[in-house]
Amino acid sequence: MKIAISGKGGVGKTTFSASLITAFIKRGFNVYAVDADPDVSLGSTLGLPAEELAALRPVIEMKEIVEKRSGGSGAFFSLNPKVDDIVDDFTVKQGNIKFMRMGAVKQGGTACYCKENSFLYAVLNSLLLDKEDVVIMDMSAGIEHLTRGTSRGVDMIIIVTEPTRVSVQTAKIVQKLATELGICRVKILANKVRTDKEKDFVVSQFTNEELLGIVSFDEAVLENAMEEESGLLAGSGVMPGIEEILEKILREVTCKP
Numbered sequence: 105m106k107i108a109i110s111g112k113g114g115v116g117k118t119t120f121s122a123s124l125i126t127a128f129i130k131r132g133f134n135v136y137a138v139d140a141d142p143d144v145s146l147g148s149t150l151g152l153p154a155e156e157l158a159a160l161r162p163v164i165e166m167k168e169i170v171e172k173r174s175g176g177s178g179a180f181f182s183l184n185p186k187v188d189d190i191v192d193d194f195t196v197k198q199g200n201i202k203f204m205r206m207g208a209v210k211q212g213g214t215a216c217y218c219k220e221n222s223f224l225y226a227v228l229n230s231l232l233l234d235k236e237d238v239v240i241m242d243m244s245a246g247i248e249h250l251t252r253g254t255s256r257g258v259d260m261i262i263i264v265t266e267p268t269r270v271s272v273q274t275a276k277i278v279q280k281l282a283t284e285l286g287i288c289r290v291k292i293l294a295n296k297v298r299t300d301k302e303k304d305f306v307v308s309q310f311t312n313e314e315l316l317g318i319v320s321f322d323e324a325v326l327e328n329a330m331e332e333e334s335g336l337l338a339g340s341g342v343m344p345g346i347e348e349i350l351e352k353i354l355r356e357v358t359c360k361p
């Protein structure tokens with residue numbers, strides 16, 4: 105199962121990704137945790153060892169190795185999807201987590217890094233998933249990263265939003281684009297909700313079907329972000345209600361193929 109997490113800057117994508125990863129781990133899944141945001145923070149939010157994170161090479165650096173293997177041709181990848189053995193060199197492993205970072209990929213404007221992007225997503229799509237394997241991708245803010253290539257093979261995209269008009273507006277733009285790109289399950293997660301008024305606001309903006317969950321603003325989550333050495337794997341600062349959200353995801357993905 106592959107799940108992408110998207111949304112406006114600062115809404116809680118990384119915190120939600122890390123919380124969801126810990127919930128999947130607790131349930132006995134193997135998780136590929138993928139930091140697709142060039143502004144890397146998923147690894148430290150999870151609480152993976154800082155030295156290992158610092159030494160971790162981004163997956164984009166695999167490109168040369170794979171190109172060499174396939175005789176240096178440009179159209180290499182689809183012909184040679186066997187990369188499991190190399191992928192291991194680009195991951196930090198801890199328990200049932202395999203963490204990897206995609207690497208800086210500039211987007212937009214005329215300078216398209218399409219080749220690099222397709223490489224990265226071809227790598228992701230080549231990960232041979234067992235039934236108990238999950239890929240969770242923490243995407244960067246905005247919509248530039250959402251393309252046909254990046255959304256291929258994604259079972260669900262979860263768009264995180266705060267209970268504000270601006271954040272909801274961005275969420276709706278991402279929602280529309282994700283639907284157009286053919287991602288079959290496009291869900292909204294309202295985060296940092298403090299009051300009934302805020303809750304009513306998000307409920308008024310999306311249908312029941314669209315809303316995956318509503319997560320309250322939680323002091324412990326924010327406090328955890330201040331700690332220098334902490335991490336969600338240690339159990340502190342995990343978003344409230346994450347288990348119920350996980351259940352809902354599992355029902356959606358397994359019941360509606």
Ligand SMILES: Nc1ncnc2c1ncn2[C@@H]1O[C@H](COP(=O)(O)OP(=O)(O)OP(=O)(O)O)[C@@H](O)[C@H]1O
Binds near residue numbers: 115321343
């Ligand atoms: N439910 C919550 N309650 C309290 N604080 C929260 C909650 N969710 C996220 N935060 C805090 O909001 C801040 C931003 O969260 P986070 O870094 O996860 O957002 P992001 O969407 O990944 O940001 P960016 O776009 O910069 O990658 C962090 O300080 C985090 O601790």
Ligand SMILES: [Mg+2]
Binds near residue numbers: 118119242
């Ligand atoms: Mg983030």
